Amino acid sequence: MTSFRFDPPDPQYDARVRASFARQAAMATIGASLEAVEPGRVVIALPFSPQLTQQHGFLHAGMVATALDSACGYAGSTLMPADAGVLTVEFKINLLAPAAGLRFRMEGQVLKPGRTITVAEGRAWAVGADGGDKLVATMTATLMAVTGRPDVRH
Amino acid sequence: MTSFRFDPPDPQYDARVRASFARQAAMATIGASLEAVEPGRVVIALPFSPQLTQQHGFLHAGMVATALDSACGYAGSTLMPADAGVLTVEFKINLLAPAAGLRFRMEGQVLKPGRTITVAEGRAWAVGADGGDKLVATMTATLMAVTGRPDVRH
């Protein structure tokens, strides 16, 4: 298995990521919060809400993707310089099982950091009434570090 | 160019898709509405909302994906039998430009319908103050028709 240990170039990565997350209105709208911020890894907690469902009453795949995309993006951001903004170039998500659960844990993990391009992997876990975890989705996200663009900062 | 002309096996596809869309609470939450329902093609309208933004004030990539996923899924659903439910197996989205605009048009188009697997393509267009369109995202979605599962119907 790959072991992941990364040195963040910006010692203030934690505060920077938390401040940026707080500016993502979409996260507040869906009820998501930051559970962990580590070098190359970010975890987002998302409670189930009937407001976010698709027609069968499960969490909408797009809402799973929304939280996972932020988890992957911020995982990448922890390893970027202080003055870089992060953009999602693309992501791909596989829905492995219906997103049913009391709450969800969305994990983003950097696979390969880079000066321009960073690749991260996301895993969505559903937590049921018994506290057990079930893997419901997996993502691969390609991120780009952007500097010198005032409209894309953090 | 591919030309798309499909015969829907269920003559009630329009009513069935509209009823299912109305049950997707996530669509109401983000303010999305159905703009067009045709055989193999569905268009969803999404006004810009500051509630759905990422940290730079653009529409969050996950929200673009949420509306595009529904557009693709329902495009597939128009070509499925009356008793089939549709599930997203996976999707992939490329963000081509910041999702900035007054409103967005999310188009889902079936590329290849199938008994089990259907592949659809999504395009997200941002509409600006001048009425001009800009392509901001493109999606490929793999859908599965599911029958005989009461928890996954329409």
Add this chain to the structure above:
Amino acid sequence: MTSFRFDPPDPQYDARVRASFARQAAMATIGASLEAVEPGRVVIALPFSPQLTQQHGFLHAGMVATALDSACGYAGSTLMPADAGVLTVEFKINLLAPAAGLRFRMEGQVLKPGRTITVAEGRAWAVGADGGDKLVATMTATLMAVTGRPDVRH
């Protein structure tokens, strides 16, 4: 439909792409040749060969991907500056039908060119004994322009 009209910054794009293609040993190995080189669009021809098949006798999905990746990459390359090399960041391919046919036409088309990131779309068409075309695969590829790296030129 999107209309594609691009101005290549390098007037020598045709010769540059053809010279680079000639250096791709993998293309000779699989028997692929350049059929068209236009601004933002490249077509590769690939005859069927029993050497390239999977276990059912169809063209191996990876061989479809190999030719489509080159078509997309060179489509992107036509719109890059003379001193830029092109790298595939990622691609995603949907296999729509078994790749059966006498020969295949692999089309790469730029959707969105960019200074750093270019997104292209690929379509694989199988040509049968009757001359009819069948869409057998679709690709989305993310490309990166690289300059100043002598190991990655053209």
Add this chain to the structure above:
Amino acid sequence: MTSFRFDPPDPQYDARVRASFARQAAMATIGASLEAVEPGRVVIALPFSPQLTQQHGFLHAGMVATALDSACGYAGSTLMPADAGVLTVEFKINLLAPAAGLRFRMEGQVLKPGRTITVAEGRAWAVGADGGDKLVATMTATLMAVTGRPDVRH
């Protein structure tokens, strides 16, 4: 981390996968061989060959994809019934680093087996002169089990 332990429904999975692999002419053409066949996991070995390169002398991304696709497909196949054939519905690959090395280890691992749809993950490792491994690509593949189609068996 996810732990993977799967019970193959077909006790003859090893012989079945090896026989099918032997029928993939594309594997012989590129020089690939089976290194390991386990329940839910297949490893393919691929020596570097100048015949498989792109314009910079690295292994062509499509060749990396060819071997990884087979690794993922056969990983899925190990968990399928004896009478099922496996088809690749789609795959997505991220190229993390130039595929430079003496040889490559292509690992396919099932993330989620299913009656119809199976999702697998691929990792391509480059092995250098010093024996050290480098992750050069990662894949997600969606596979379908097909029964009752004589043209798609094993």
